[in-house]
Amino acid sequence: MSGDTCLTTICRSSGAKPKTCSFKEGSLGNKYVRLNVGGSLYYTTVQVLTRHDTMLKAMFSGRMEVLTDKEGWILIDRCGKHFGVILNYLRDDTIALPKNRQEIKELMAEAKYYLIQGLVDMCQAALQDKKDSYEPVCNIPIITSPKEEERLIESSMKPVVKLLYNRSNNKYSYTSNSDDNLLKNIELFDKLSLRFNGRVLFIKDVIGDEICCWSFYGQGRKLAEVCCTSIVYATEKKQTKVLGIVLLESCG
Numbered sequence: 001m002s003g004d005t006c007l008t009t010i011c012r013s014s015g016a017k018p019k020t021c022s023f024k025e026g027s028l029g030n031k032y033v034r035l036n037v038g039g040s041l042y043y044t045t046v047q048v049l050t051r052h053d054t055m056l057k058a059m060f061s062g063r064m065e066v067l068t069d070k071e072g073w074i075l076i077d078r079c080g081k082h083f084g085v086i087l088n089y090l091r092d093d094t095i096a097l098p099k100n101r102q103e104i105k106e107l108m109a110e111a112k113y114y115l116i117q118g119l120v121d122m123c124q125a126a127l128q129d130k131k132d133s134y135e136p137v138c139n140i141p142i143i144t145s146p147k148e149e150e151r152l153i154e155s156s157m158k159p160v161v162k163l164l165y166n167r168s169n170n171k172y173s174y175t176s177n178s179d180d181n182l183l184k185n186i187e188l189f190d191k192l193s194l195r196f197n198g199r200v201l202f203i204k205d206v207i208g209d210e211i212c213c214w215s216f217y218g219q220g221r222k223l224a225e226v227c228c229t230s231i232v233y234a235t236e237k238k239q240t241k242v243l244g245i246v247l248l249e250s251c252g
Helices: 003-012 055-059 083-092 101-113 117-132 146-155 178-196
Strands: 019-021 032-037 040-045 066-068 074-076 160-165 201-205 212-218 221-227 229-233 238-242
Touching: 040 083, 066 074, 083 101, 083 117, 101 117, 146 160, 146 201, 160 178, 178 201, 178 212
Parallel strands: 032 074, 160 201
Antiparallel strands: 019 066, 032 040, 160 212, 212 221, 229 238
């Protein structure tokens, strides 16, 4: 049986169980093959798969048997998430690597499995660069527009805590301890964001209409709001009072 007909002939008569077959080197040339990589489907040529001396070349040049299903898809028991990137590397000898460190690690694991040393080297170099570069432990977005705030809150999978502080909004003079209390609110926000940034999205708003206000969101909806300012009446004039906020944390 020739390499050209191995895939189609065996798979048509295979029934429900996957069958194995092999390709003769050079027999398929530029013909396309269908790949099912962990449930992700790809369509490419044997020429691309055999350009480099990798496990894929061994599979499609007759050195290794391949598993096929009844519809003719060649089955590869690996995660298919990054297989498209691997195909691009085989075609072009270079790719744009993912920016996320975890995804680079995942891609490198697949490259190691398929014995694609050039791609492994690229991933290792990128990971080393990211290791040498500074990555902030905690990032706090600062709101620049109401639309940006809406997008941040709606897209967050975490609960959201927003602190709005804008001292310039005041129409009156401040009471004697207002500045201290405003700083206490900001310091509390910073401490909470450092401690819980992995579980909660903390955002700052410095353009809103309030002077000092906390807002709490869940699943894109506002759940609570605490305004920390009030107007007090002095002997001759109105003054703005900023309150210190106290959050009680329950343990256990």
